[in-house]
Amino acid sequence: MQYVKLEDLVSYTGIEPVYYPEDVQSRIYTPDIIRPGLQMAGYFDWFSFERVQVMGKAETLYFKNLDERVKEERIDKFFSFPIPALIVANEMEVEDIIIHYAKKYKRPVFKSGEKTDKLVNVMINFLEEELAEETTLHGVCLEVFGVGVLLKGKSSIGKSETALELINRGHRLVADDAVIIKKVEGGLKATCPELTQHLMEIRGIGILDIKHLFGVGSIRIEQFIELVIELEEWDENKEYDRIGVDEEYTVILGVNVPTVVIPVRPGRNLSAIIEIAAKNYRQKLLGYNPLESYNKKFHSIVRK
The missing domain is CATH 3.40.50.300 (P-loop containing nucleotide triphosphate hydrolases)
Structure with missing residues (x-):
């Protein structure tokens, strides 16, 4: 099955590593991107975890305002799925709790100063071409x-x-x-x-x-x-x-x-x-x- 190495996406987009475990080789099999707003709200049915996850301003601020106990519960469940990577866009802060649970499950986390929609479009175009028949x-x-x-x-x-x-x-x-x-x-x-x-x-x-x-x-x-x-x-x-x-x-x-x-x-x-x-x-x-x-x-x- 055709795939793109996460390192190639990182190199192309210039996203900045926050936590990038060297012993984990993530592979991306789909050009689709997901913004996990529903998951931050606690809904994990039909979660497309195989896609690259991008948190924009809305998702990040929503998560930031959650109760600490709820935060832990949801981010723990979120990272328990084998996601290729989480990218926090729009110059938003990556909270320590996100990094903590990313390390627990060894899920790569990145940040980007690009606007969310622009970053998503760039990634989709790159992945579509790389994964094309x-x-x-x-x-x-x-x-x-x-x-x-x-x-x-x-x-x-x-x-x-x-x-x-x-x-x-x-x-x-x-x-x-x-x-x-x-x-x-x-x-x-x-x-x-x-x-x-x-x-x-x-x-x-x-x-x-x-x-x-x-x-x-x-x-x-x-x-x-x-x-x-x-x-x-x-x-x-x-x-x-x-x-x-x-x-x-x-x-x-x-x-x-x-x-x-x-x-x-x-x-x-x-x-x-x-x-x-x-x-x-x-x-x-x-x-x-x-x-x-x-x-x-x-x-x-x-x-x-």
Whole structure:
């Protein structure tokens, strides 16, 4: 089961440890965050203890005004659950009784000067991405005219060479060969393995550092995939779509991605075709479909 180490969340958010036992390795399995107001009020039915707990101003002040005996009873029961961590936000004071019972059960406690809602949003965004469903595909990912394009095709079809020409024309590389794809916010975010960031392999030349060759403007760290370009060898016996009637999709992590199949043969300018495919995709997003326009003209002429 996928998880995030608590230390990674601490490093990302900059929350300050109040009590952080070294021999406890907390793991976070859900991106959801809970503010334990009901638990401070004594209601523990359906307590989502597996989530990171965040006490804001309201929860902290409510707890502070409780009778001492009630405080002990509730915070003792609260920490008896295996929570990943408790974070006290909004520059609120962490009472000694909280630290005492945190030590009793070895539950990490942190504090933060951030506003509660802002801190919660930052943590949710981080955890959602880290815990997102993920796959790695063979291909090349680029940004072409602002569109995230995934080039696919069998080995030696010319993906990297075509991508290099696109980069030379001013477009940006995300990943070559291995493309890490995460399902985030209903979309597909592509990144590159750390080992091969900014690098491309071109047969006959070797490894190229795109960032150094073309400058920082030629690369992107991540990009949402919006269009798949499938390169395949020209098949004389196959009928290829010539007017854009057929809409094809590639399913990646359960998401349907519009797909254009481009047959490859000598003399075809693949980089120019891919640029046009990206522009055409953007045009459709803006509400203009050239096929629909063609059909309207055709029917208008037929009626005359």
